[in-house]
Each structure stands twice: as C-alpha cells, then as structure tokens.
C-alpha cells in the first residue's frame with residue numbers, strides 16, 4: 001500500500017458540506033436509478049461519498065462486498081484511440097440543458113488535452129455509497145461521475161469536485177466526481193456562468209490544484225512551489241505561455257482568500273478573467289494556453305492552444321504581492337463555494 005502525501009485543504013465550508021449531506025445509504029445495497037430518483041424527490045435527499053479513510057487504496061486490492069475488484073491498463077482500443085476522451089456518468093438523469101452544458105464543458109477540455117492515454121479494463125467502483133460502478137469494461141480515457149442533487153438550497157455550498165482514482169504510471173486522473181447542488185444551477189445560469197463553472201470544476205477533476213504536488217515512494221511531482229507567501233507554478237510549459245502572454249517572473253498561484261481558494265488556482269489579481277482563477281468574472285472566462293501549458297506540465301498530451309485571452313503586457317508575477325482583498329473583480333467567488341477533493345487511490349497502469 002502506498003501512501004500519498006496529500007495537500008488536503010481544510011476549510012470552514014468543507015465542514016459545512018459534510019454537515020449538510022445526510023448519510024443514509026447502505027454500502028451493501030445497490031440503489032437503482034429509480035430508487036435514486038425516489039430518494040431525491042424526498043426533502044432530505046442523501047448522496048454520500050464512500051469513506052475509505054485516509055489511506056490511499058490500490059484498486060487491485062479493493063474488496064467491495066464479496067467482490068475483489070481489479071482494474072488494469074489494457075491495450076484494448078476503447079472507443080477512440082485517436083484522442084483523449086472524457087466520459088460523463090450521470091448518477092441521476094440530467095435535464096437536457098444540464099447534459100448539454102456538461103458535454104460542452106468536456107468538449108472544451110478535449111480541445112486542449114488531445115492525446116489518448118492507455119485505456120483501463122476492469123471495474124472502477126462508484127465514489128458514492130450504494131451506486132453502480134463508475135465504470136465497467138474498457139474505459140477510454142477518464143470517467144467523471146456527475147451528481148446533481150439538492151445540498152443546502154440556493155447559495156452556500158455549490159459542491160465538490162476532484163479526482164478519485166489516478167494511474168500509477170503518470171498520477172493523472174482515471175475517475176473523478178463532480179457533485180453539485182441543483183439549487184444553485186439556476187443562479188449560475190442567470191449569471192451566464194453555468195458552463196464556465198462546470199469547465200472550471202472539470203479542470204480540478206483533471207488535476208488543476210488537486211494533482212500539482214504528489215509524493216509517493218515511486219513518484220514525485222512538485223508543480224506548486226514558493227511556499228505559502230509567494231506560491232507560483234513551477235511547470236515550464238505554463239510559464240512559457242505566461243511569459244508569452246505578457247506576464248513577467250513566475251506564473252503566480254493564488255495565496256489569498258483562504259483555504260479552498262489559495263494554492264489551487266491562478267492568482268486573481270494578475271490573471272483576472274482566466275477560467276482557473278478562484279473568482280469567475282462576469283462575462284468571458286477563457287481557458288488560456290497558460291492553463292493548456294499547465295496540463296502539459298502535469299503530463300497530459302495537451303495542445304498548445306487556448307481560448308482568446310488578453311493579459312496586459314508586463315503583468316507582474318510572483319514578485320509583486322500587493323493584492324488587496326477589496327481588489328477582487330466583481331463576479332462569483334467560485335472557490336469559496338467549492339470543495340476540492342484529493343485522490344483516494346491508484347489503479348496500476350505500470351507496464352509489467
């Protein structure tokens with residue numbers, strides 16, 4: 001069993017998230033889609049994440065009920081060997097609009113991460129108590145379980161997102177979750193930010209702010225550098241584009257606005273309306289080639305392309321620390337409403 005040094009961020013509202021979700025499902029009972037719908041129609045709906053404790057799981061060894069689950073890298077072609085594919089697994093039937101927004105969000109990432117990765121054959125358990133597996137058979141290339149359910153009504157908690165299982169070969173996401181409060185979606189839609197929020201959260205599932213730093217006996221990744229006062233992104237590709245866009249010094253990572261925002265996003269005061277800052281601006285929030293470069297630094301086969309993004313020439317990087325809270329752009333403090341989840345385990349994808 002390997003232990004991953006996790007940079008888990010604790011935040012006040014994380015406790016609120018946990019407190020808000022009732023724990024009622026039984027781990028040894030599988031809930032059908034109809035059952036799930038019935039549960040969600042009651043006032044105290046309940047979706048809870050399977051608790052595996054703090055130890056990282058090696059999926060080869062995971063026993064669920066009487067079943068020993070195994071999942072391995074495979075040479076099976078999968079659906080599409082020519083490109084990187086994000087599969088969305090909706091736990092509950094989405095509305096047409098929700099499905100469209102999630103599909104559009106996945107498509108935005110698939111324009112940036114383009115290279116196929118080895119498919120996985122086997123059973124990947126659901127991250128949620130009592131639900132069918134996240135994936136069975138051959139998975140090409142990443143599966144995201146999407147749960148849209150009531151959490152705490154409008155405002156407050158938006159939800160949780162992050163990876164669940166990562167590959168041992170590259171420590172990148174195989175499975176992840178996006179769990180959102182349905183009661184907040186109309187508000188996001190009214191701001192014109194529904195799709196941007198989903199793309200943003202999908203970025204966390206794929207590793208932004210969640211897989212930057214990993215330390216195991218077999219693998220080290222240290223992309224978040226600079227300590228707590230002047231954090232910056234250490235990846236070379238992202239920095240090439242940061243400089244090409246007009247930034248000076250190192251690509252700055254957010255250090256302010258508390259846990260949940262700090263150390264998991266680009267710095268708001270400098271990167272402004274870039275999508276992976278902690279605040280979503282009203283209007284456009286492009287996914288720039290700076291972020292595309294950071295996906296390459298993580299290890300993805302990413303294209304050096306980004307959506308149209310304008311960073312003023314000479315925008316200072318980590319050397320400047322004059323950020324004031326009041327200077328935050330008008331918009332949605334997405335990071336204060338989300339909980340980033342860290343991976344819970346590995347699937348062995350090393351060549352034998």
Ligand SMILES: [Ca+2]
Nearest residue numbers: 080083085116
């Ligand atoms: Ca593929």
Ligand SMILES: [Ca+2]
Nearest residue numbers: 117118119140
């Ligand atoms: Ca594949």
Ligand SMILES: [Ca+2]
Nearest residue numbers: 153155157181
């Ligand atoms: Ca809410």
Ligand SMILES: [Ca+2]
Nearest residue numbers: 272273277279
């Ligand atoms: Ca922003």
Ligand SMILES: [Zn+2]
Nearest residue numbers: 278334335338
């Ligand atoms: Zn975020």
